[in-house]
Amino acid sequence: MSPMSDSFRSNLRNFPSLVNCTTIDYYTEWPIDALLSVAKVQLSSDNLDLGDNKESVIKMFSVIHKSVEQISVKLFDELKRYNYVTPTSYLELIRMYKQVLLMKRNEFNKLIQRYEVGLTIIEKAQKKVSDLQTKIKEDEPILEKLEKDLTKQNDELQVILVEVNTKNEEVSKSQAIQNEEVAKIEEIKRGIAEECKETEEQKASALKLAEQISPKDITEVSSYAKPPESIAFLLKFFVLLYDEEKQVKNKENSEDWFAVAKTKLLKNVQDLKDSMKRRIIKEEITDKQYKKIENIYDPEKFDTPYYSTVSSACEKLALWVRAMKSI
Numbered sequence: 153m154s155p156m157s158d159s160f161r162s163n164l165r166n167f168p169s170l171v172n173c174t175t176i177d178y179y180t181e182w183p184i185d186a187l188l189s190v191a192k193v194q195l196s197s198d199n200l201d202l203g204d205n206k207e208s209v210i211k212m213f214s215v216i217h218k219s220v221e222q223i224s225v226k227l228f229d230e231l232k233r234y235n236y237v238t239p240t241s242y243l244e245l246i247r248m249y250k251q252v253l254l255m256k257r258n259e260f261n262k263l264i265q266r267y268e269v270g271l272t273i274i275e276k277a278q279k280k281v282s283d284l285q286t287k288i289k290e291d292e293p294i295l296e297k298l299e300k301d302l303t304k305q306n307d308e309l310q311v312i313l314v315e316v317n318t319k320n321e322e323v324s325k326s327q328a329i330q331n332e333e334v335a336k337i338e339e340i341k342r343g344i345a346e347e348c349k350e351t352e353e354q355k356a357s358a359l360k361l362a363e364q365i366s367p368k369d370i371t372e373v374s375s376y377a378k379p380p381e382s383i384a385f386l387l388k389f390f391v392l393l394y395d396e397e398k399q400v401k402n403k404e405n406s407e408d409w410f411a412v413a414k415t416k417l418l419k420n421v422q423d424l425k426d427s428m429k430r431r432i433i434k435e436e437i438t439d440k441q442y443k444k445i446e447n448i449y450d451p452e453k454f455d456t457p458y459y460s461t462v463s464s465a466c467e468k469l470a471l472w473v474r475a476m477k478s479i
Contacts, residue, residue, distance in 0.1 A: 162439070165438060165439060166438075166439070181221060182217075182239060182242065184214055184218070187213065187214040187217055187218075187242065188210055188211070188214055190239075190242065190243070190246075191209075191210040191213040191214065191246055192210050194243070194246045194247075194250075195209065195210065195246070195250070198250060200250065200253060200254075209249075213242070213245060213246060213249070216245065217237065217241070217242050217245065220235075220237050220241075221237045223235075224236075224237055284298060284302075365424070365425050365428075365465070365468055365469075368465075369464070369465035369468065370418050370424070370465070372463060372465050373387070373418065373463075373465050373466065373469070374413075374414045374418045376410070378407065379406070379407065379410045380462075381406055382453070382458075382459070382462055382466070383410070383462065383466060384406035384407065384409055384410040385406065385450075385453075386459065386466055386469055386470055386473070387409060387410055387413035387414075387417075387469075388406070388409040388413075388448070389445055389448075389473045390413050390417055390469070390473075391409055391412050391413050391416070391417070392441065392444045392445055393441055393445065393473075393476060394416070394417060394427075395441070396412055396413075396416045396417070397412075397444075399412045399416060400412050428472055445473070445476075453470070458470075
């Protein structure tokens with residue numbers, strides 16, 4: 153299951169234990185000597201016949217493995233994403249190399265055999281032509297008959313040539329279609345990468361703002377006796393994301409939504425901050441919760457600096473809601 157697929161994200165939402173109950177085994181990095189030694193043993197176990205290139209291939213494996221380890225460290229520093237490079241990864245690299253090498257050798261051997269068969273047929277044809285010429289000289293009376301036979305053979309070869317050209321055209325068309333599909337896949341991958349990058353940026357911003365929420369901010373939001381419509385609308389998302397909508401007596405009254413948020417969620421600032429950060433980090437949002445906020449989500453308020461004109465506290469809460477919707 154690819155980590156870049158929609159099914160992976162959906163399964164993580166439906167089964168949080170896939171992340172919560174997962175343990176990563178950490179391995180000490182292998183030194184260069186160990187990498188070279190393992191590669192040498194692995195390549196010696198099979199008759200790969202690398203000749204003078206063997207040492208270069210062994211060194212190539214260690215360079216690839218070490219470069220991936222360095223890039224993984226850079227990935228963690230920049231994106232805070234782990235990419236574990238283990239001894240199994242190194243052994244899998246060697247195994248894949250041997251598999252591809254043997255596969256390509258088999259392909260080349262088949263091509264060589266085909267060319268050899270073709271050369272054999274050509275040699276036989278040349279010998280046959282030579283024999284026919286000798287026979288023509290020896291037996292002039294049957295020249296006309298032999299010419300007819302040769303004409304017939306030539307016609308058969310032309311038919312074969314037409315069939316070969318037709319197959320070549322089909323192969324060219326198939327290759328063009330394959331190239332188009334590869335281009336489409338690359339475009340999809342780029343789109344997914346951009347979407348993931350944007351989501352991570354929103355998550356980082358939401359985490360930072362959640363950490364900055366203070367008792368003063370919460371007091372500012374909850375101090376209204378009769379809250380403005382914009383603040384009541386914002387807190388409605390919190391009530392829905394925390395599944396507290398059953399406590400709302402009149403769902404058509406914005407003040408009732410505000411009252412539930414005030415009594416159920418805004419009492420303890422630290423608990424609210426911890427909960428908001430945990431939900432962002434672990435992407436804790438169910439499909440049911442997502443549909444509830446999707447139905448009332450207003451891009452003009454959440455995708456613009458609208459709430460920054462209301463108050464700094466509302467801006468922080470609004471950006472958190474936006475990040476939860478983007479997960």
